[in-house]
Amino acid sequence: MKKRLLTISATIFACGLNVLGQDAVRSVDASQQWYLNAGESTYVVGINERHMLQSLYWGPALPADARLPQAHSSGEWASFDTPANTTALEYPAWGEGLFAEPALKVDSPNGDRTLVLVYESAKVSKSELEIVLHDTVQPIKVHLFYEVFPQGILSRWSRIENAGSQTFVVEQAASAVWNLPAAEDYSLSWLTGQWAGEWQLHSELIQAGSHVMESRRGSTGHQANPWFAIGREHATTEDNGPVWFGELGWSGSWRMNVEGTSQNKVRVTAGYNPFDFAYVLEPGKSLETPKFYAGYTSHGQGEASRILHRFQLAEILPTHPNPKPRPVIYNSWEATEFAVNEAGQISLAEKAAKLGVERFVVDDGWFGQRLTDKAGLGDWYVNKTKFPNGLKPLIDRVHALGMDFGLWVEPEMVNPDSDLYRAHPDWAMHFPDRNRTEARNQLVLNLAREDVKEYVFNFLDRLVTENDIAFLKWDYNRNWSEPGWSEASGSANGSAEVAKQKEIYVRYVENLYDILAKLRAKHPKLEIESCSGGSGRVDLGILRYTDEVWTSDNTDALDRLAIQYGFTHAYAPETMAAWVTDVPNFLNRRSIPLQFRFLSAMQGALGIGGNLNKWTTDDMALATKLTAFYKDIRTTVQHGNLYRLQSPLKSESSHVEYVAQDGSQAVLFSYLRSQHFGMALPKVQLKGLEPKASYQVRALDAGKYKGEAVVSGAVLMGEGINLGLAGDYDSTAVVLERLETRR
Structure with missing residues (x-):
């Protein structure tokens, strides 16, 4: 198995290298153009006669000696559409009569709220390109970064820099703008959902106007995912035709705007959600935006998915470029819910081991005074009534049965009925004099605060250090409300004071990433699942630090076929945790045969979540057979090429x-x-x-x-x-x- 896995990893990494056949980034100084070659595609930008950076080409790979015409602005289309609107600008700022979606909007100390970005310099390094733009009046610079990956993906992001001596406020900041060639028959595909009904695929013809996908929730959200795919209405299918596709790597509030212009052009802009957003740029400081990944294929939606899957395995997941197959897990939630105890968990572990399970996971209820979901969140000590001798006896027994051990945590939340909240009510997000909105009987800790960040890291570090824990199911069971952060204002005053508090949308997620990174660095064998009542936080930002995601709380095997169908358009099967649970299913009351439930869950990372205490001898025998069958094929399922x-x-x-x-x-x-x-x-x-x-x-x-x-x-x-x-x-x-x- 090990030899085969190494071969597969090498294949994943090498995929696309032969297709490139030329430098990843090529500069043509005479015409101030840059050619970026990613897999079977080429992306070209250039400087026009107004010294502005514009997109010149995005499509099938061009030959190494290809030369495009000099960049030239589109000119004014009547007085109502200035060149700022008609030209395919690479990173348009709000200014000079721009009415399209801006990539950047900044407030200046003198009241000037516009920018006009022109070319300053460029630097090429192996597979990377950096282009620096500056405003014609204010001391604002924008660094545009491009990175080419051999799997056929181009990553773009920006850094907004204050090069002056006064403070500026960023009101809107996108990672990148993608411009498509003019055409009348573009079709947009995107993913929407809700709790227990995520990953619903939609498609429609792009017409003049904007299609906005977003989350204002503080996290990625169930309702939309930051992924898009654009094909041609009558030419693009699952197997054929052009597809331009991409996804944003950010786990906080985000917005993606797909705009069809009256000139039949399409531009895709994505980055931080500007709703309730601000970021204070003090002198010498900068703001870096999330990475926006995109690609092109001429082989349909299926190949677009496979490119993303190979890229995620080779470049994104924590174990890249040598992805590890996900183990078969058992999770005890449905068997016990909050009524966990040492004897009951050991009994379940013994049954799970007989099935061939490789990882045993104790879910909610093991800590604090956690008898229901109304108390205990935030108090991360082992409940002595349930586990009189701590977790060690259970963990030792799990290990003796040949499995490793996992545990459920929800680090970013707190119940008002908890020791933590009684000691630190100010740690929960809140506005002065405003009631705190509870959801699932809990509040959100303000992870943007350094003291909260330190507390969360320290208790997780202690938990993993004191116990042999291989896996954390990291849950996040509500969205934000009252996102106040009065402590952030510091010495700021006036509008800057309010703006400083709005940095919570960036600081929170940056601190989350930092905790995850530090935890993994200190405990390199630890693996983590991103769970948020299902798919409330799934994106290429969180997947840099977590090995898998919880696809949906809906484990009905029939619904899961549709949910997993949508999921795989954007994310690799390796990351898709899928459980076999009991029937009738809690959500739909539907009863489906055990083999169908197993084969549905085998489309990703197989898990078992049923109450094994109620399984019959025949159920156990069939489950044992199917688990062994899955182990024989899982590397192909998790690392192979998927065909829907x-x-x-x-x-x-x-x-x-x-x-x-x-x-x-x-x-x-x-x-x-x-x-x-x-x-x-x-x-x-x-x-x-x-x-x-x-x-x-x-x-x-x-x-x-x-x-x-x-x-x-x-x-x-x-x-x-x-x-x-x-x-x-x-x-x-x-x-x-x-x-x-x-x-």
């Missing part, structure tokens, strides 16, 4: 295929929700195989596979596989092992 063969949103059946990076193995999952009129399931045509190779077919259910034991890739992709699924909630899986060609 048939959407669960459009048919009674759905199919998902994974192909190992080295092509040695492929896995097909097939699901039939409901059969009608006795009609047989159509054959399933596979993708991503080698047409001339032969594959050994190994069916999970021998009676459901209707075909030969050895089949060529051409037949599997052309004619397809015949599966005998029937009735309601039937499912199966097929494994294909590539046979070595005899010479």
